[in-house]
Amino acid sequence: MSSVQIKIENLRKELNQHNHNYYVLDHPTISDYAFDMKLTELQKLEDENPQYFDVNSPTQRVGGEITKNFENVAHKNRMYSLANSYSKDDLLDWEKRLLKIIGVAQLEFTCELKYDGASINLTYENSKLKTAVTRGDGFIGDNVTPNIKTIKSIPLQIQEEFLKNFEIRGEIILPFKGFNKMNEERIANGEEPYRNPRNTASGSLKLQDSREVAKRPLDCLLYHIVTDEATYKTHFEILENARNVGFKVPKEIKLCKTIDEVFEFVNYWDKKRQELPYETDGVVVKVNSLHYQNEIGFTSKSPRWAIAYKFKAEQVTTTLNSISYQVGRTGAITPVANLEPVELAGTIVKRASLHNADQIEKLDIRVNDIVFVEKGGEIIPKIVGVDLEKRPFDSVAVQYATACPDCSIKLERKEGDAKHYCPNEYGCKTQIVGRIQHFISRKAMNIDGIGAETVELLFDAGLITNYADLYDLEIEQIIPLERMAQKSAENIINGIEASKQVPFSKVLFALGIRFCGETVSKKLAKHFKTIDSLMLADFETLKNVDEIGEKIAESIIAFFAVELNVEIVNRLKNKQLQFQLHEEDTTISNKLEGLLFVVSGVFSKFSRNELKKAIEENGGKNSGSLSKKTNYLIAGDAMGPAKKIKAEKLNIQIISEDKFIEMIG
Ligand code: AMP
Numbered sequence: 047m048s049s050v051q052i053k054i055e056n057l058r059k060e061l062n063q064h065n066h067n068y069y070v071l072d073h074p075t076i077s078d079y080a081f082d083m084k085l086t087e088l089q090k091l092e093d094e095n096p097q098y099f100d101v102n103s104p105t106q107r108v109g110g111e112i113t114k115n116f117e118n119v120a121h122k123n124r125m126y127s128l129a130n131s132y133s134k135d136d137l138l139d140w141e142k143r144l145l146k147i148i149g150v151a152q153l154e155f156t157c158e159l160k161y162d163g164a165s166i167n168l169t170y171e172n173s174k175l176k177t178a179v180t181r182g183d184g185f186i187g188d189n190v191t192p193n194i195k196t197i198k199s200i201p202l203q204i205q206e207e208f209l210k211n212f213e214i215r216g217e218i219i220l221p222f223k224g225f226n227k228m229n230e231e232r233i234a235n236g237e238e239p240y241r242n243p244r245n246t247a248s249g250s251l252k253l254q255d256s257r258e259v260a261k262r263p264l265d266c267l268l269y270h271i272v273t274d275e276a277t278y279k280t281h282f283e284i285l286e287n288a289r290n291v292g293f294k295v296p297k298e299i300k301l302c303k304t305i306d307e308v309f310e311f312v313n314y315w316d317k318k319r320q321e322l323p324y325e326t327d328g329v330v331v332k333v334n335s336l337h338y339q340n341e342i343g344f345t346s347k348s349p350r351w352a353i354a355y356k357f358k359a360e361q362v363t364t365t366l367n368s369i370s371y372q373v374g375r376t377g378a379i380t381p382v383a384n385l386e387p388v389e390l391a392g393t394i395v396k397r398a399s400l401h402n403a404d405q406i407e408k409l410d411i412r413v414n415d416i417v418f419v420e421k422g423g424e425i426i427p428k429i430v431g432v433d434l435e436k437r438p439f440d441s442v443a444v445q446y447a448t449a450c451p452d453c454s455i456k457l458e459r460k461e462g463d464a465k466h467y468c469p470n471e472y473g474c475k476t477q478i479v480g481r482i483q484h485f486i487s488r489k490a491m492n493i494d495g496i497g498a499e500t501v502e503l504l505f506d507a508g509l510i511t512n513y514a515d516l517y518d519l520e521i522e523q524i525i526p527l528e529r530m531a532q533k534s535a536e537n538i539i540n541g542i543e544a545s546k547q548v549p550f551s552k553v554l555f556a557l558g559i560r561f562c563g564e565t566v567s568k569k570l571a572k573h574f575k576t577i578d579s580l581m582l583a584d585f586e587t588l589k590n591v592d593e594i595g596e597k598i599a600e601s602i603i604a605f606f607a608v609e610l611n612v613e614i615v616n617r618l619k620n621k622q623l624q625f626q627l628h629e630e631d632t633t634i635s636n637k638l639e640g641l642l643f644v645v646s647g648v649f650s651k652f653s654r655n656e657l658k659k660a661i662e663e664n665g666g667k668n669s670g671s672l673s674k675k676t677n678y679l680i681a682g683d684a685m686g687p688a689k690k691i692k693a694e695k696l697n698i699q700i701i702s703e704d705k706f707i708e709m710i711g
């Protein structure tokens with residue numbers, strides 16, 4: 047092997063290990079920045095030495111491949127469904143049948159959670175990931191390998207002793223945290239939030255651009271292996287070993303010696319599943335011995351040796367008192383069900399989202415109906431049906447709103463849009479106030495002293511009708527307002543003044559251009575450098591910017607085509623807001639990005655506060671107490687022994703002040 051090849055191989059190995067630490071073990075040992083540097087180095091070496099190209103290199107995970115039509119692939123081994131059960135008696139009956147087939151008095155089972163996502167079949171040949179195929183109809187699925195490779199918890203290559211050739215099956219999921227973050231971004235961009243993690247995960251697999259997939263926080267939980275190699279004797283053993291060589295097999299699996307232990311598992315998770323970071327809808331019970339599994343076999347649809355136990359979705363009935371309509375900052379109308387308050391899964395539910403007109407029509411929901419309300423994976427409870435027998439005889443179908451609930455202008459619905467919109471962008475109070483509220487918000491201009499209510503107060507007093515007006519406010523105008531005093535008015539004025547230092551990318555985000563969220567705004571700021579060149583850019587120029595699509599390009603053009611917007615931007619420019627990119631930033635480096643520190647004890651070179659500041663300036667975060675998420679404990683003199691013990695127990699690296707200085711260089 048040449049020295050370059052060795053270097054490439056070593057970098058690949060190292061990066062694979064870091065991906066595993068981060069995405070499977072949830073315990074990174076280097077910063078995102080350091081990881082990126084290594085990845086860039088590898089990419090460079092691979093570019094310079096194309097003879098060492100490997101489809102399974104960690105550089106292949108960023109995506110890039112576009113698939114217009116997914117290839118249909120026949121599964122070598124059929125992907126079956128699961129039989130369902132809903133009660134302990136169902137499970138007992140199932141056990142009885144199996145004992146009879148095998149002719150034994152007792153069987154061992156493996157219990158797993160039933161992960162709610164989209165199933166996937168990964169084929170490994172010679173320990174390398176070869177293909178990833180969706181379940182499809184069980185016989186034929188879609189080849190989605192380029193998209194799956196971007197999911198970093200899936201090993202592309204297995205280094206350790208395991209099976210050589212096998213299929214491993216799992217569920218592609220979107221954990222709640224990532225799902226909520228995606229939705230927050232969508233809402234901030236003026237886009238419709240996704241309904242639930244499962245559909246979003248399964249939709250992600252079929253995106254044509256694998257770079258888009260790479261951006262989604264997808265994960266893959268594994269639960270089944272098919273192989274001709276006779277290395278392992280039981281299902282539990284095979285899963286434990288799969289986990290040990292790098293697959294994400296959840297820890298929440300249990301080997302049960304008796305059916306009573308299975309019941310315990312079911313009871314436990316029926317309550318505890320609320321605390322899991324991802325959606326589940328039941329438990330899957332499987333005969334543990336692979337030999338017995340073979341003897342028991344399959345029905346035409348599902349294995350006889352496995353059964354799903356479905357948790358009851360928590361559901362209640364209540365009366366739908368009325369439907370109201372809400373306008374968002376972008377003018378989108380959302381119908382909301384006002385319910386007779388009812389307890390559901392530990393909280394009192396008074397409202398449920400109805401999504402849009404089609405949804406109301408589809409379920410034929412009417413005012414005064416008794417409706418079924420469920421809390422499933424969705425964050426907001428939803429109405430899943432109507433008790434038609436209890437429908438009042440004089441009930442009438444819902445007439446969907448035709449006018450904006452706020453400004454009374456006639457609503458519009460564009461071809462292909464699920465939602466109705468209020469077109470009165472510059473006359474509808476909710477939209478005007480919403481835009482200003484977005485402007486002052488933490489991730490945008492972050493104006494201290496003004497909250498959402500203050501914006502409304504200022505608007506109602508006729509002092510502001512757009513965000514440029516904020517910069518003309520005078521303290522004497524604010525003091526007389528309700529609940530205002532000299533001090534709070536000063537805070538407002540000072541906050542507004544301070545916002546003039548907010549960097550260009552945030553100012554751009556604050557403008558509230560549809561589809562221009564935080565990330566897009568950063569991209570635009572970096573590319574165009576000044577607002578003037580952004581305003582001059584035509585559709586083609588915009589579209590050619592990396593990661594800017596047609597939708598965003600159109601929206602930018604539309605924004606600056608409105609004279610009022612241009613006028614507002616010009617006023618802001620005159621007020622000296624930052625409308626060009628400044629390279630220098632308060633952050634010194636990104637070396638510690640993604641790392642969480644706890645600082646404890648007394649130090650010789652830094653004060654504790656200086657240490658904390660240095661952590662932040664280099665992109666890291668501080669926390670007051672140790673937890674599973676902590677990466678490093680910086681220990682000074684006189685640190686308490688309890689802290690040390692706790693850190694060791696949690697497997698947190700303890701480092702000295704000098705080591706830290708080394709880290710930030
Ligand atoms: P169903 O779609 O209701 O027939 O359920 C079968 C599906 O459950 C399988 O295709 C898998 O995608 C999924 N599933 C989720 N978790 C598990 C698990 N632990 N074991 C087996 N299948 C599972």
Ligand code: ZN
Pocket residue numbers: 373450451452453454455468469470474475
């Ligand atoms: Zn309106």
